[in-house]
Amino acid sequence: MDALLKPSLYTPAATLLGGRCACGHVFYPMQTHGCEVCGRHGGDLQPMTLSGRGTLLSSTVVHLHADKARPAPFSIGKIALEEGPVVRTLLVDPAPSIAPGTAMKATLVPVEDGKRDLRFAPER
Amino acid sequence: MARTLKDLRPVYIVGIGWHPYQNPGPTPYVTLGVTAIRAALADAAIEWPAVESAYVATALLGMAVGRPMLRHLGATGLPIAHIENASASGSTAFRQACIEVASGISDVALAVGVDKRNPVRRESTGIDALAEDAIAQFTHFSLLTNEYAHRHGVSFEDIARVAVKNHRNGAKNRNAQRQKERTLDEVLGGKRVAGSLTALQCTPVGEGAAAAIVASEDGIRRLGLDASRAIRVAGSTARSERVYPAGQGFDAVLTKETAGLALQEAQISARDLDIIELHDAFTVEELHYIENIGLCPEGQGVHLLKEGALEIGGRCAVNPSGGLIAMGHPIGPTGVGQIGEIVLQLRGEAGARQHRGARTGLAHMVGVGAVCYIHLLQKA
Structure with missing residues (x-):
């Protein structure tokens, strides 16, 4: 199995490494700096695996991007995860026109150096 | 407070x-x-x-x-x-x-x-992100454009009309970076950066x-x-982003909260505003912000735009300077320049851009973070 590009953010099963505060706030990615809702920190913030399922809020095709390491065009989506956090990240390309409200699922795709990185695609 | x-x-x-x-x-x-x-x-x-x-x-x-x-x-x-x-x-x-x-x-x-x-440098927070490097400002606002168009059944052409108005205003402003009128076709036909957003719908x-x-x-x-x-500076308020329900973007909510406090402080209503200078770095922002400042209900901004209510001489002149799209957005100066434009308008010294009888103006800025600043100015 290929290594993950960002193993601190997601798992080989394409689930997301989020966190949950003692106050109930669910966030992504996991961190222990402090809770954005209540300010609790350290051990009050515990890892919580997020399913990688969510609903598309919006998507767009980027035609122009300054970073040559990420050649355009590529697609970006804003997804409300079923556990609450909203993530903005790359969609599996080429992405068809996806309507807001579409059920989305995280998946892993091969990228440079034989690694795999997370993308979202409409759930089949 | x-x-x-x-x-x-x-x-x-x-x-x-x-x-x-x-x-x-x-x-x-x-x-x-x-x-x-x-x-x-x-x-x-x-x-x-x-x-x-x-x-x-x-x-x-x-x-x-x-x-x-x-x-x-x-x-x-x-x-x-x-x-x-x-x-x-x-x-x-x-x-x-x-x-x-x-x-x-x-x-x-x-x-x-x-x-x-100059290049923007921001130190890492120590928290990694999936692909924030792939999301330029215009990509953020392209996502917002698509969301707005879908939610309110508005066409990309109509959203682009914001740029036509602001380029027209900027063409009359000798301090503007862009001083050229543009047709809707020119705005739509330019280089696409993300989604429907074209270069002339983005601040230079x-x-x-x-x-x-x-x-x-x-x-x-x-x-x-x-x-x-x-x-007179009749009101000054500043707020920063909080945690909002999924799907409720900070762009709109933060402006609504900050503008509401400013109007309350100055004891005026959005209907009293003759001039608004706002953060139109991208066309869709102008619609979001006029709606959340309170000029009209959400999703109705395009109607005001198309009936000419936001023009110099209309109900409320929005971005008579040309806004960030035409006047420009050199970052540090922009918020001060908005104040200057409103002062010219309230003094009656705005020349070809003069909105007649202007007595009350609002300056609106958002910044990455996100933060929001609102100032209300009134003729003494």
Whole structure:
């Protein structure tokens, strides 16, 4: 199995490494700096695996991007995860026109150096 | 909040000035800055030693650039503070200058914004992100454009009309970076950056400077300034992003909260606004913000735009300067420049851009973070 590009953010099963505060706030990615809702920190913030399922809020095709390491065009989506956090990240390309409200699922795709990185695609 | 600006000593804008916003070039920032300040001093008819305190807004110039610039006006020993607050840097410097005068610590204070286009550097928070490097500002606003169009059943063509209006206003502004009228076809036909967003629907970040001098009533009397040209700062509010329900973007909510507080402070309603200068770095923003400032219900902004209500001479002139899309957005100066435009309008000195009978204006800025600043200005 290929290594993950960002193993601190997601798992080989394409689930997301989020966190949950003692106050109930669910966030992504996991961190222990402090809770954005209540300010609790350290051990009050515990890892919580997020399913990688969510609903598309919006998507767009980027035609122009300054970073040559990420050649355009590529697609970006804003997804409300079923556990609450909203993530903005790359969609599996080429992405068809996806309507807001579409059920989305995280998946892993091969990228440079034989690694795999997370993308979202409409759930089949 | 114990007190608002309105509860303290009255503050007036007595002088404004610019170095025109322009494409990036070889002009030293010092030249940009002192040009704007000298223009503001001349506008106020005061000499530099009368200025008791300076707030220098800049986001892209690096550390401590203020005194190497201000010393060329005469090193009077005045206190200098640098303000960095992303796009809202200039608005923040202006607010701090107002607070200093309102508090009674100074009678005359300067807010100057100056910037040149340099790479943005932001230290890592230590928290990784999936692909934030792939999401430029215009991509964020393209997502927002698609969301807005879908939610309200509005066409991309209609959203692009914001740019047509603002380029038309900018064409009449000699301080604007873009001074050319554009047809809807030209706006839509330009280079696409993300989704439906084209280059002419995005702000051209350039360079420039803007300055505003504020004074107390004591200062105005002591220096013998022309009180009839002084414009009252009737409200000043600032808020930052909180945690909102999924799907409710900060872009709209933060402006609604901040503008609501400002209107309450000045005891006026959105219907009283004759002029709005707002953060239209991308076309969809203008619609979001006028709706959340309260000009019309959500999703109705395009109707106001198409019936001409947002034009100079309409119900409320929105971005008569040309806004960020045409006047430009050199970052540090932008919020100060908005204040200057509203002052011109309320004095009746805006020339070809004059919105007749303007008495009340609102300046709106958001900055990455996100932060939001609102100022309300009124003819004394």
